[in-house]
Amino acid sequence: MTFYRHAAILSDAWIYIRLLIKAFDHTTVKVKGLQMAYTNIAVQSITKSGLAPTYTAATAVDGNMFTNTGKEFIHVVNADAGAINVTIPTPATVAGLSIEDKVVAVPGNTDMMIGPFEAGFFNQPAGGTDAGKVYVQYSAVVNVTVAALRA
Secondary structure (H helix, E strand, O other), X not given: OHHHHHHHHHHHHHHHHHHHHHHHOHHHHOOOOOOOOOEEOOEEEOOOOOOOOOXXXXXXXXXXXXXXXXXXXXXXXXXXXXXXXXXXXXXXXEOOXXXXXXXXXXXXXXXXXXXXXXXXXXXXXXXXXXXXEEEEEEOOOOOEEEEEEEO
């Protein structure tokens, strides 16, 4: 009898542990409207003299963010062999309905310019922690770099 009782307790504990792991899995945590600690990327302005942009490693769990006026775009460089998805969450709503997030596939060993981003749809709302910023999330970050640019 004791063996079966211990097995049942261990089984319940294992189920609880699996639920905790799932609750803290970064793909589960990325829920629309959930505040996360995004890493800021400085926006670099392109001038008539040109720009040699500085790239930042894509941030794994929380993603990146940048200040947006509606003229910014991002340059994502995927130097890995595998394709990735870049997701731009849209915190805005229309008539109380959520707007679908913008998802862009970036094939392996290539780069993609994404944007510009309309401030009314992509900026985090006024009064929030990251007001006026656009969030960027990545399905993978190995060998992925990004720059935020303004024309």
